[in-house]
Amino acid sequence: MVKHIQKSIALFFLIVFISGCNKKQDSQITIAVAANMQFAIKEISKVFTEKTGIVCDIIIGSSGKLTAQIKEGAPYDILMSADMKYPENLYNEGFTTNPPKIYAHGKLILWSTTKAINPDIQTLLQPEIKHIAIANPTTAPYGKAAISTLKHQKVYDQIKDKLVYGESIAQTNQFIISGAAQVGFTSASIVHTTQMKNKGSWISIPENTYTPISQGVVIIKKKERSHKTLQFYDFLFSHSSQEILKNFGYIVTQK
Missing domain, CATH: 3.40.190.10 (Periplasmic binding protein-like II)
Structure with a gap:
């Protein structure tokens, strides 16, 4: 009887733990971000999380290296590149759900x-x-x-x-x-x-x-399309996000 209760308690806590992990994963997205954006993205993701409750796991690196990691299976939801070359490459090779879109121009x-x-x-x-x-x-x-x-x-x-x-x-x-x-x-x-x-x-x-630094974003193709990823993608082009980008010296064209 005691062993049965102990097993039940252990099973209960295991279920709670797994549920907690799944909940954490469900409320989080992973964004691969070009290194020039490392400061602006902190502010953008902070405001996004405050508005939605969705946590952003930010991975910083060069656009080329992040692209290579995506091709090797890195579990990123979005790539924010420092150019259009790498997002277009991923799109042409079938790694994204959408063609790249310019979110800012760098200086x-x-x-x-x-x-x-x-x-x-x-x-x-x-x-x-x-x-x-x-x-x-x-x-x-x-x-x-x-x-x-x-x-x-x-x-x-x-x-x-x-x-x-x-x-x-x-x-x-x-x-x-x-x-x-x-x-x-x-x-x-x-x-x-x-x-x-x-x-x-x-x-x-x-x-x-120099050639204009048009910085592009794409959503990475996954088995399950997350509406949370789409929420961030849309937020990136919102007035709030574009104002943050302007404050960090980027040129934006969105109103």
Whole structure:
């Protein structure tokens, strides 16, 4: 009799535990986010969770690496890329439920946290500038944009040996913040954060020197389509979300 009661109690708690886990999973979505969005997405997901109760598990990385992970079966619900190339690739190969849609346009800047350095393209040619940080142009769209700018300004050949490559914009920012690189190309979003707003100096890179950084989003195809994923997707284009993006230096076209 005692053993029967003990088994019943154990079974009860097991059911409660499993139910709790399932409930937690049901109220959570996983979003793969390009590194340039790491600050803005925190604010967007915070407001979204406050409105809906749905928790966002944020995975940060370069657009190329996140795309590779999705193809390998990573359980992401949404990809927010730093360009349209990777979302279009996933869509064309049947990994998404929808064609990619632009949620924002990124801005490239040249930033330095080193005293006495005034960021400028011509400054990069100076012999005292030993290291210039950019994101890996193979997997990070902002890195690709930086290379385009350097070639457009006809200084790439002179400074290519000074370039140090971050795996993503997040690592590139660390190179600049730590001083490991005296100057670097990055997303304007970093200098709009509370922590970095008044740190160092920066200039916007003319938009006609690089291909527009159109950042796309797609919903990843899964066996069961979650309405919670659709809720976040729709929220991303809401006035609230678009205002947050604008505050972080992105260009948005939605009203």
